[in-house]
Amino acid sequence: MTTLAITGGIGSGKSEVARMLAEKPGVRAANADDEAKRLMVEDPQLRAALVRKFGEETILDDGSLNRAGLAERVFGNPAEVQALNALVHPVVREALMGAIEQAKRDGIILFIYEVALITETDVAEVFDAILLVDASVETRIARVMARNRISRGEVLARMSHQKPPDVLRPLADYLIENAGSLDLLRGKVDDLFSTLVDL
Helix, strand or coil: CCEEEEECCCCCHHHHHHHHCCCCCCCEEEEHHHHHHHHHHCCCHHHHHHHHHCCCHCCCCCCCCHHHHHHHHHHHCCCCCCCHHHHHHHHHHHHHHHHHHHHHHHHCCCCEECCCCCCCCHHHHHHHHHHHHHHCHHHHHHHHHHHHCCCCCHHHHHHHHCHHHHHHHCCCEEEECCCCCCCHHHHHHHHHHHHHHHC
């Protein structure tokens, strides 16, 4: 089995690439953000740690995570973000390792993992290869503005919290420039899949 981390900035199209790869036979996909959200709700030890650190208001009356409140508390506060990541990232990594082992047992040929914060989460060495999906800054801004119906300033604010592509490129074993149509992107994904399966 080959393991592939897919990373890239907001608006790059990494989720679309992951979706296209996930449609291929013998592929299993996971998403770091989705896993973090799930574990923050479902893992009792992590939930308790979050409440100890960030207060009872971290959990809503219905038992769900107060994501908006937690985000508001840590946003713009590097120390709080670091404290949150220190609690969440190790649990997510442990779940990732378990998912990889399960995929091997299930006969999966390619395990893909979409992860925006690849340098911050210390998971790069887990994977056989890293794929960076990229596009020009203006293309990415336009995509996110249209998709999320937010202003240019809001997109730039989100981008400022992510590593720029030139920092990620040296880490990447594969690069997909996603500047064209979905059909063009699908062709690039097909080529990459063939390369990875040949490995």
